[in-house]
Amino acid sequence: MPITNHQLYYEQDPRVPMTQLTLVFHGAGIQQEPRDRIGLARAAAKMLFRGTNALSREAIAKKFELLGAEVNANVSETDFVVAISCFTKNLEAVVGLVVSVIRDASFPQHELDLLKKTEVNQLEAALQEPERVLSAANQFVLYDGAVVGRIGSKQGILSIAREDVVEFFSKVRSASILYFSSISDLTAEEIERTTGRFADGRRDDGFALKPEVQFREVNGRNAFIVHSPQAKNDRLMWTQKGIAATDERRFDLSLIIDALGSFEGFLFDELRNKKGWCYGAYAFVVPATSRTGRIGAYADPSLETSKDLIPELLRLYRVFPEEQGFQDRLAQRNATFKNRYSYQLDLKFRLASRVSRDRYGIPILEREAYNSRIDAVTDISARRVIDELFDDRNLCMVFYGDAERVQKILALCDPSIQSTVIEKETLIA
Amino acid sequence: MSSPFTFHRLEDIPLLGSLAINQYRLENGLLAAIVVDRTTPIFTYQTWFNVGSADEPAGRQGLAHLFEHMMFRKTATRGMGEFERIVNNNGGTGINAYTSRDQTVYFFTFPNDKVYLAADLESDRMSNLVVDSEMFQTEKGAVLTEKNRGLDDPNRLLWETVYSLAYTVHNYRYSTIGEIASIENFTVSEAQTFYSRNYSPNNSLIIVVGDVDPEAVIQTIEEKYGSLKPSIVDKRAVTSEPVQRESREAAITHPKATRRMLAKAWHIPNMLHPDYPALAAAGKLLTSGKSAVLNERLLNTAKATEVFADAYLSRDVGTFELFVQCADGESFESIEDIFFSAVRELAEGTIGDDQMQIVKNHLQRDLYRAVTSPAQLARLLGDSFILTGDLSYQINAMKRIEDVRAIDIQRVVKQYLLDGKAATVKLIPEKEA
Numbered sequence: 001m002p003i004t005n006h007q008l009y010y011e012q013d014p015r016v017p018m019t020q021l022t023l024v025f026h027g028a029g030i031q032q033e034p035r036d037r038i039g040l041a042r043a044a045a046k047m048l049f050r051g052t053n054a055l056s057r058e059a060i061a062k063k064f065e066l067l068g069a070e071v072n073a074n075v076s077e078t079d080f081v082v083a084i085s086c087f088t089k090n091l092e093a094v095v096g097l098v099v100s101v102i103r104d105a106s107f108p109q110h111e112l113d114l115l116k117k118t119e120v121n122q123l124e125a126a127l128q129e130p131e132r133v134l135s136a137a138n139q140f141v142l143y144d145g146a147v148v149g150r151i152g153s154k155q156g157i158l159s160i161a162r163e164d165v166v167e168f169f170s171k172v173r174s175a176s177i178l179y180f181s182s183i184s185d186l187t188a189e190e191i192e193r194t195t196g197r198f199a200d201g202r203r204d205d206g207f208a209l210k211p212e213v214q215f216r217e218v219n220g221r222n223a224f225i226v227h228s229p230q231a232k233n234d235r236l237m238w239t240q241k242g243i244a245a246t247d248e249r250r251f252d253l254s255l256i257i258d259a260l261g262s263f264e265g266f267l268f269d270e271l272r273n274k275k276g277w278c279y280g281a282y283a284f285v286v287p288a289t290s291r292t293g294r295i296g297a298y299a300d301p302s303l304e305t306s307k308d309l310i311p312e313l314l315r316l317y318r319v320f321p322e323e324q325g326f327q328d329r330l331a332q333r334n335a336t337f338k339n340r341y342s343y344q345l346d347l348k349f350r351l352a353s354r355v356s357r358d359r360y361g362i363p364i365l366e367r368e369a370y371n372s373r374i375d376a377v378t379d380i381s382a383r384r385v386i387d388e389l390f391d392d393r394n395l396c397m398v399f400y401g402d403a404e405r406v407q408k409i410l411a412l413c414d415p416s417i418q419s420t421v422i423e424k425e426t427l428i429a
Numbered sequence: 430m431s432s433p434f435t436f437h438r439l440e441d442i443p444l445l446g447s448l449a450i451n452q453y454r455l456e457n458g459l460l461a462a463i464v465v466d467r468t469t470p471i472f473t474y475q476t477w478f479n480v481g482s483a484d485e486p487a488g489r490q491g492l493a494h495l496f497e498h499m500m501f502r503k504t505a506t507r508g509m510g511e512f513e514r515i516v517n518n519n520g521g522t523g524i525n526a527y528t529s530r531d532q533t534v535y536f537f538t539f540p541n542d543k544v545y546l547a548a549d550l551e552s553d554r555m556s557n558l559v560v561d562s563e564m565f566q567t568e569k570g571a572v573l574t575e576k577n578r579g580l581d582d583p584n585r586l587l588w589e590t591v592y593s594l595a596y597t598v599h600n601y602r603y604s605t606i607g608e609i610a611s612i613e614n615f616t617v618s619e620a621q622t623f624y625s626r627n628y629s630p631n632n633s634l635i636i637v638v639g640d641v642d643p644e645a646v647i648q649t650i651e652e653k654y655g656s657l658k659p660s661i662v663d664k665r666a667v668t669s670e671p672v673q674r675e676s677r678e679a680a681i682t683h684p685k686a687t688r689r690m691l692a693k694a695w696h697i698p699n700m701l702h703p704d705y706p707a708l709a710a711a712g713k714l715l716t717s718g719k720s721a722v723l724n725e726r727l728l729n730t731a732k733a734t735e736v737f738a739d740a741y742l743s744r745d746v747g748t749f750e751l752f753v754q755c756a757d758g759e760s761f762e763s764i765e766d767i768f769f770s771a772v773r774e775l776a777e778g779t780i781g782d783d784q785m786q787i788v789k790n791h792l793q794r795d796l797y798r799a800v801t802s803p804a805q806l807a808r809l810l811g812d813s814f815i816l817t818g819d820l821s822y823q824i825n826a827m828k829r830i831e832d833v834r835a836i837d838i839q840r841v842v843k844q845y846l847l848d849g850k851a852a853t854v855k856l857i858p859e860k861e862a
Binding site: 013015016017018049057058061062064065066067068070085087114115117118120121122124125127128129130228230231232233258262263264269272273274275276277278279300301302303305329332335336338339340341342343345346347 | 445446448466468469470471509510513514516517518519520522524525540541543566567568569570571573574575577578580581582583683684685686687688718719720725728729730731734735754756757783786787790791793794797800801
């Protein structure tokens with residue numbers, strides 16, 4: 001069942017007199033930015049609480065804090081989100097203020113000028129964090145430079161005018177779907193009465209959800225190296241095509257990835273525990289949404305051990321299904337996953353599961369049904385899934401390190417690898 | 430018939446609402462703190478050792494951290510990798526550890542029916558760890574990689590330099606991970622001695638928070654830890670630091686830095702000192718929330734991209750710290766002028782009722798946030814115990830925030846930040862240097 005307009009997802013938490021209420025303007029996220037205005041959705045979010053005709057930014061901030069509230073707006077690829085957290089006793093007053101800001105936000109020019117300066121500075125600051133740069137480069141490559149995959153764009157931010165923000169937010173406010181999620185000590189009925197204040201009379205002729213951008217197809221082994229000549233450590237993140245959110249093979253894949261790349265997984269054991277070549281080594285899944293997910297691996301070898309780790313990781317990626325260390329781990333995952341069911345009973349997890357069910361069609365399973373899906377994962381089914389999915393010939397290989405040195409290592413491993421050098425500044429251009 | 434158990438039940442400590450700490454002590458000195466929260470059928474299990482990098486001899490920095498890595502290796506009863514395998518098979522998550530100045534902490538979370546297993550695993554590696562030469566060498570390789578990862582981080586260099594300036598005698602001046610030479614030179618024998626002296630029941634604390642039955646938990650702890658022998662723990666060699674009578678300053682560069690960064694640290698007393706609540710409140714006034722004084726003057730004016738000011742409390746002499754990541758074109762001098770002008774206004778002007786209410790609201794929120802996260806609550810209790818000897822010290826301080834007066838905040842701001850001397854480090858991007 002798809003998410004309906006003004007739907008509420010709710011869990012009660014009687015432990016403390018606090019309410020968290022999140023407004024999700026669905027389909028009003030980064031996907032709606034024009035190509036020449038990268039950063040506009042984020043700018044609109046950051047500008048939302050920076051003034052109305054009646055209240056300055058300082059006055060709004062002070063009013064919220066006097067009520068014990070934290071209120072922020074942020075964006076994802078698909079959504080514009082306003083998150084409220086406050087003492088329950090002040091919920092009505094806080095909501096009243098949020099309602100008035102959403103209705104009357106004035107996006108003052110001088111605040112936009114300050115925000116643009118800050119955003120540009122933050123983009124430049126992000127380049128000094130190796131892990132963030134690696135992750136941003138991976139996104140940049142996978143989304144083929146599309147707006148949603150960009151860490152940001154200095155040029156895009158600088159070109160944003162106040163009129164752009166005003167127009168963008170007017171369509172956010174009237175997004176075709178607004179839904180809510182809440183954890184509170186209040187009852188569902190009490191929260192519904194509160195969310196009604198956002199829903200009453202709201203127009204819904206603004207942004208409508210677009211399809212998510214798909215990841216690029218990778219043919220062959222394509223390497224992208226973020227050139228970092230003075231790095232003391234190398235880092236790599238490799239990914240390949242994964243599966244859809246409702247693909248029946250997702251249980252097999254979860255167990256395989258856990259056996260391969262968790263804290264006690266095969267890769268960590270081989271590369272870190274036995275060889276001491278790196279600090280971290282793991283496999284992961286980029287979760288599927290309405291977009292096909294990806295399967296990935298990460299490691300951070302030292303400058304001295306990169307030449308050993310890179311070819312070994314390529315080898316392990318090819319041969320891991322036959323290795324005893326992996327097979328033993330896979331066999332043990334049945335108990336692991338059944339035991340982990342308890343975490344699915346956490347309040348936040350339950351809330352997120354219901355949203356995922358309605359957005360992507362991922363069913364919520366009771367313990368018994370879940371256990372039987374785990375039991376259905378066998379050595380034979382897992383091997384079939386590995387054969388079908390794992391593909392060491394078509395890898396998107398992103399590196400952070402000295403480009404020349406990494407290229408030499410890659411040439412020795414596999415001369416067919418095509419490599420592209422990325423300057424860090426490209427990621428925020 | 431007398432009870433087969435010899436643990437002592439100490440007085441319960443109320444936390445918030447129905448939450449309370451059930452405290453127990455075993456004959457061998459081990460302290461256990463158990464908090465029941467049945468919201469989710471899981472529990473977090475943390476083991477705190479009262480030893481950190483500040484307890485290491487001068488020149489041998491990094492052993493506590495390297496040893497933390499060894500605890501994930503093998504024991505006399507469990508082979509290499511078995512610990513993690515058992516944790517994982519039984520649904521354990523969040524398995525990890527960290528070493529800081531004053532403590533070393535191991536933690537994981539399990540489904541609620543795995544208490545016996547958790548106690549068995551932790552008591553085993555607390556008493557039966559095997560440290561052999563080959564594994565020790567392999568783990569050094571991983572730690573050296575971790576060290577190098579840190580060297581890529583300008584922030585890390587900045588703070589390591591701050592502490593090396595702020596402390597002249599105390600071991601807080603050294604980095605927790607140690608230096609490359611010291612890591613390479615540690616011996617198996619040193620590690621074994623470190624283990625037998627420090628990883629003992631009388632030097633540790635077990636914290637369990639979650640969906641558990643306290644009586645059953647303490648009986649399990651008694652069974653698994655009760656036979657462990659206490660050790661004679663070396664007292665920390667240096668516990669004080671001479672009063673800093675002069676300003677100290679350093680300018681550094683880093684090849685990865687793209688922004689100027691400023692860090693300052695002033696000595697403050699430890700958490701037991703009566704000034705602690707006022708110092709904590711001063712930190713909130715300066716940088717907690719969008720309307721906080723420094724956020725308003727530095728972030729909201731686009732002069733900086735990141736700012737924080739807070740009390741970093743340690744068991745011995747702590748520091749009140751300022752960090753600013755400057756926006757392009759902003760000089761250190763102008764940032765410092767803005768900071769001192771704001772601090773002077775706080776100390777010499779009026780702190781309004783509104784400002785005090787906002788500070789209290791922030792602390793109240795911190796308290797609520799902590800008690801609704803088992804892992805966060807356990808950490809708050811553990812930190813309090815290591816730094817003050819009282820599990821509930823920080824929570825009680827948060828609850829007593831109403832007692833903090835504006836005049837107290839003004840006094841500590843003047844005494845420690847205006848009249849005190851700071852260690853200042855200015856990090857300049859290499860391309861500007």
